[in-house]
Amino acid sequence: MADFVQLIINGLAIGSVYALAAIGFVIVYSATGVVNFAAGQFVMFGTFAGVATLVNAQLPWPFAYGAALLIMALFGALFFVSVYLPLRRGSIVTIIIGTVAVSITMQNAALLSFGSWPFRLPSPVEDSAVSLGGAIISLHALAVVAVTAVMVAGLWLLFNRTSVGVGMRAVAQDVQAARLMGLKVNRLLAFSWILAAVLAGVAGLMLGPMWFADVNMGDPIALKAFAATIIGGFGSLPGAIVGGLFVGLSEVLGASYVSSAYKDLISFGIMIAFLLVRPQGVFGEKIQDRG
Amino acid sequence: MLSCNDLVVAHGDIVALQGVTLQVEAGETVALIGANGAGKTTLLHAISGLNRVSSGDIRFERRSIAGWPTDARVSAGIAQAPEGRRIFPGLSVEENLTLATVSWRRWRQSIAADLDRVFGLFPRLKERRRQLGWSLSGGEQQMLAIGRALMARPKLLLLDEPSLGLAPRLAEEVYEQVRCIGETGLTILVVEQNTVLALSVADRAYVLETGRIVLEGPADELKHNARVREAYLGR
Ligand SMILES: Nc1ncnc2c1ncn2[C@@H]1O[C@H](COP(=O)(O)OP(=O)(O)O)[C@@H](O)[C@H]1O
Ligand SMILES: [Mg+2]
Numbered sequence: 001m002a003d004f005v006q007l008i009i010n011g012l013a014i015g016s017v018y019a020l021a022a023i024g025f026v027i028v029y030s031a032t033g034v035v036n037f038a039a040g041q042f043v044m045f046g047t048f049a050g051v052a053t054l055v056n057a058q059l060p061w062p063f064a065y066g067a068a069l070l071i072m073a074l075f076g077a078l079f080f081v082s083v084y085l086p087l088r089r090g091s092i093v094t095i096i097i098g099t100v101a102v103s104i105t106m107q108n109a110a111l112l113s114f115g116s117w118p119f120r121l122p123s124p125v126e127d128s129a130v131s132l133g134g135a136i137i138s139l140h141a142l143a144v145v146a147v148t149a150v151m152v153a154g155l156w157l158l159f160n161r162t163s164v165g166v167g168m169r170a171v172a173q174d175v176q177a178a179r180l181m182g183l184k185v186n187r188l189l190a191f192s193w194i195l196a197a198v199l200a201g202v203a204g205l206m207l208g209p210m211w212f213a214d215v216n217m218g219d220p221i222a223l224k225a226f227a228a229t230i231i232g233g234f235g236s237l238p239g240a241i242v243g244g245l246f247v248g249l250s251e252v253l254g255a256s257y258v259s260s261a262y263k264d265l266i267s268f269g270i271m272i273a274f275l276l277v278r279p280q281g282v283f284g285e286k287i288q289d290r291g
Numbered sequence: 292m293l294s295c296n297d298l299v300v301a302h303g304d305i306v307a308l309q310g311v312t313l314q315v316e317a318g319e320t321v322a323l324i325g326a327n328g329a330g331k332t333t334l335l336h337a338i339s340g341l342n343r344v345s346s347g348d349i350r351f352e353r354r355s356i357a358g359w360p361t362d363a364r365v366s367a368g369i370a371q372a373p374e375g376r377r378i379f380p381g382l383s384v385e386e387n388l389t390l391a392t393v394s395w396r397r398w399r400q401s402i403a404a405d406l407d408r409v410f411g412l413f414p415r416l417k418e419r420r421r422q423l424g425w426s427l428s429g430g431e432q433q434m435l436a437i438g439r440a441l442m443a444r445p446k447l448l449l450l451d452e453p454s455l456g457l458a459p460r461l462a463e464e465v466y467e468q469v470r471c472i473g474e475t476g477l478t479i480l481v482v483e484q485n486t487v488l489a490l491s492v493a494d495r496a497y498v499l500e501t502g503r504i505v506l507e508g509p510a511d512e513l514k515h516n517a518r519v520r521e522a523y524l525g526r
Contacts, residue, residue, distance in 0.1 A: 163393060166386050170379045177377035180339055182365030182394035182443060 002135035007252050009132075013141035014210060015248020016148035017043070020203035021225040022232070022240035023155065024196035030172040030235050031192035032084065034095055038103035040222025041110075042197055046072055046204020047213045048110055051119045061124045069201045076197025080190045103218070110215040121208025144206045151202060152241060159237075168192060220264075224251075227271040233281030242282055246270075292317045292478050293338070293369075293447055298347035300330075300337050307333040309502040310347065315447065315480050320473040322489035322510065323482045324523060325499035331482040332374050334499070335449050338480075339371050340364050351447070365394040368446030372436040372453065374482075380425035384416055387424055387435055391442035402442070409438035412468055430461040437468065448472065450481040454488055466492055486523035490514050498523070 025039040036042075049068035053059050059067060079102075087098045128139035158165035171178045171188050179185055203221075211217060228247045232239025247267040255263035274281060293315040300308040307330045315321045325331050336342040338349060340361035349357045356364055370391070379387050388409060392402050410417035413434040419427060427435060433453055440448055453469065454462035462485065470492045473479050483489035490496060490510045498506035498519065506513065513519050 166390055170390055173379045173381050174377055179361040180371050180373055181391045182362045184362050
């Protein structure tokens with residue numbers, strides 16, 4: 001039982017990271033229609049932004065995190081200007097090839113700057129643990145779940161209680177009508193990319209201490225985030241959260257109770273089952289009209 | 292208030308407007324009538340900035356706005372209820388209305404008076420304020436589209452076929468409200484295929500055929516014009 005609680009928390013922690021990556025992916029997809037194949041590399045950049053500010057520059061925690069997220073926000077803006085804007089009028093294939101190319105470029109940029117040797121990204125609650133009903137639970141894992149919960153609540157407020165968030169939903173539903181309402185559509189699209197990059201940054205900073213910071217870490221994250229959005233429902237934010245947590249849990253529980261060789265097989269098997277049986281995922285996509 | 296001078300607009304190779312000249316004075320309700328494909332929507336999109344103008348000029352309150360982005364035109368006072376209503380399906384009625392205030396609303400400024408005015412015109416929207424846009428009937432969606440345009444506090448209201456797809460009684464109801472809105476002094480340019488309804492609320496009207504203005508004059512005169520009666524009134 002104690003083991004089980006521990007596994008659940010660890011699964012939720014890793015699932016939270018997948019959920020944040022998937023949320024960023026969904027925000028960009030619904031606002032801009034772009035399937036961002038570089039989403040996994042965004043998280044990798046987040047981890048390495050932490051390596052740069054925390055390990056290399058040795059900044060104190062709050063500044064290091066702040067600086068890393070600022071770097072990610074700037075990166076999101078740069079991505080909007082240099083990748084999205086030039087490609088947006090292109091065909092869907094052009095855009096897909098474009099984001100795949102950027103994904104490879106990002107991986108190589110990280111390789112050139114940081115080398116292939118993995119880093120250890122520390123956590124502010126390093127080596128602390130709490131005991132919960134006999135189970136020893138890492139404080140970092142609990143913090144990851146708590147931070148994710150706060151982020152999700154913040155996103156809910158953003159999308160339901162602020163004019164920027166409601167504007168983003170409007171742009172996702174009908175761009176032309178959004179323009180007619182006087183919305184500054186380009187600014188909202190830029191903000192979508194910045195938000196996705198910052199969410200990926202948070203995911204990367206939290207993932208670093210759980211994995212090694214490795215320049216190749218982006219691909220498995222992208223696959224898991226993909227699986228999460230397909231299971232949860234493509235384009236759905238609640239779906240991204242549920243799907244992410246589900247993939248994280250199945251990975252950790254599968255590794256422990258079945259075999260670590262098959263841990264990924266379980267989540268991908270379920271993803272394929274969803275594609276075959278219920279392609280709209282758990283939550284489906286409610287709104288398909290785009291302008 | 293609004294003047295279009297020799298406006299040419301093309302969609303790729305198709306020239307949809309071939310030199311349209313049209314005036315709307317402050318306080319007027321002007322109708323632009325024309326068959327399907329005449330170029331009515333193309334003109335309204337050009338005025339709102341969704342279509343680029345190949346040549347000619349658009350002036351609003353004496354300023355040339357042809358190069359302005361859409362949001363600047365909305366801020367200047369041009370709001371549109373587009374063809375097909377284009378309600379945001381996943382936003383509630385109230386969110387649809389609130390969204391349209393971004394052009395003028397300052398931080399924490401109240402929009403209660405504007406909401407009340409729209410709910411006064413269209414009480415059914417008030418009953419449905421928490422419902423999502425997609426769940427409204429066609430008539431309610433049209434009311435929401437007009438109400439949403441009013442939330443922008445426009446000086447010029449552009450209406451693109453507000454009767455489209457509505458049962459005759461509902462269409463008349465919508466036009467009754469259009470008349471009320473016009474009587475408050477708001478300037479309206481309404482585009483229609485339904486000539487009878489459009490001429491019933493308009494002071495003046497233009498007739499558009501394949502991208503050209505072929506007739507213009509006071510609405511009462513056009514109602515009795517032989518060519519209009521034959522081509523558009525079916526008599
Ligand atoms: N996006 C577009 N691309 C190409 N042609 C278009 C487009 N929109 C309208 N047209 C063409 O322009 C002409 C005018 O269309 P439109 O302005 O929609 O007419 P109306 O609103 O009077 O029915 C039509 O011949 C139509 O086929
Ligand atoms: Mg039209």
